[in-house]
Amino acid sequence: MIDFQPNRARGLAPTLVEQLVAAILRAIEEQTLRPGMSLPSVREFARQYGVSTFTVASAYSRLVSQGWLAARPGAGYRVASPDAPARRGEPLSWEPPRLNAGWLLSDIFADHSIPIKSGCGWLPGEWLNEEGMHLALRHMGRVPAMRIANYGHPYGYAPLRETIAASLSAQGMEVEVSQVLLTQGVSHGLDMVTRTLLRPGDTVVVEQPAYANLLQLLRLVGLRVVAVPRTADGLDCEALERVVAQHQPRALYINTALQNPSGASIGMANAFRILQVAERHGLWVIEDDISRDLAPGVTPMLAALDGARRVIYLGGYSKVISPSVRVGYVVAHRDLARDIARTKMAVGLTSPEIMERIVHQVIREGRYRAHIARTRERLAEAHTAVAGQMQQHGFEIHGRPQGGLFLWAKVAGQWRERGANGLAELALKDGIWLAPGSYFEVDEADTPWVRFNVAYSEAPALWRFMRNAGAA
Secondary structure (H helix, E strand, O other): OOOOOOOOOOOOOOOHHHHHHHHHHHHHHOOOOOOOOEOOOHHHHHHHHOOOHHHHHHHHHHHHHOOOEEEEOOOEEEEOOOOOOOOOOOOOOOOOOOOOHHHHHOHHHHOOOOOEOOOOOOOOHHHOOHHHHHHHHHHHHOOOHHHHOOOOOOOOOHHHHHHHHHHHHHOOOOOOHHHEEEEOOHHHHHHHHHHHHOOOOOEEEEEEOOOHHHHHHHHHHOOEEEEEEEEOOEEOHHHHHHHHHHHOOOEEEEEOOOOOOOOOOOOHHHHHHHHHHHHHHOOEEEEEOOOHHHOOOOOOOHHHHHOOOOEEEEEEOOOOOOOOOOOEEEEOOHHHHHHHHHHHHHHHOOOOHHHHHHHHHHHHOOOHHHHHHHHHHHHHHHHHHHHHHHHHOOOEEOOOOOOOOEEEEEOOOOHHHHOOHHHHHHHHHOOEOOEEHHHHOOOOOOOOEEEEEHHHOOOHHHHHHHHHOOOO
């Protein structure tokens, strides 16, 4: 019925999701699949063709959003009738608001209709550790309900905290379990730390460019935000000295490894200079290290060098386990960790122990490290392929990180002078989500820089669009 022969050659073929979408569309266009006909269930299709259920579910969802398939609860997926309203080539029925980081944090996470998500911040579903997740979920099914019926501990699930402390200690950061506090992802941790340490009107320093979610959070809290340029080697410490002398900030927020959006990691000399500035001026350093597991080689850890005295360290699992598993952690001095736990309880009570147990089980499962190694390999291959496309199209690439999710690049052609906001608006009409530099600027200034997620940026349609739009 469906001629689907998956090509698993990395870097040479479209993603498995794209291949499956194309195969189903061919079957519909050739009338092998006719309106009203049922498709195999997600699980059955995955078993029959030797692909993951994530791949099949993603492909089916994409075709539903495009109007080719119809989904009914309890009835599976069918080929849509000829009069279905949404078809490929027809304009989208929605008009996005002004394209900025606010849109990124609202509509985009709920919108699954955009085929090419070059601007997103997560791994493709088919890259995730599906087997590890299934094993963890089956394990959870055997846990007596009474064990997980209560709110849980304010600091989070103790065995996972112990595992985190042991892992960090093995990396040179001596940590006691009492210093580890679990959160609902790193963004939640940043919120808890910010609420605990700072008050409206306080001044803080961020990187330029900076993590978009962080900028939104700091605005909501009512902080004054000043930026210091991020270079390929780390933070511009001369600029940091000037900013600190002029504005007397209370805290510095920094991505250490594989910074979002630039993809750059700090060097050891830069790490020491940052800590020296923080010590001289009494700065808190809030270290967001969410992407460390994806980093190739060795990257300094500020909290390890500082002994977690002035540095508050944050990590999490959304980048390597699943974005939907909202589990992160904060590591701080014991007294400060207690204060952050009080803030956590005041604004949201405990974090979900079920999710924390799932993460703990995935980590304990023997294939976790192998999954991370495999993900690093795939990302390195994607970096090579996407960087090659960028060079062919005249893009200026920042730093060439060769690992992690992101490449930060200045577009070519007319948009280098005009800024990337207009290019991103145009891309949406072609079903392409770009992340323009304005997402990551304190003042949301339009720039020619764009953040590319390499795992989603090999699609030929993306580069055809760049050529047709005059960005090459």
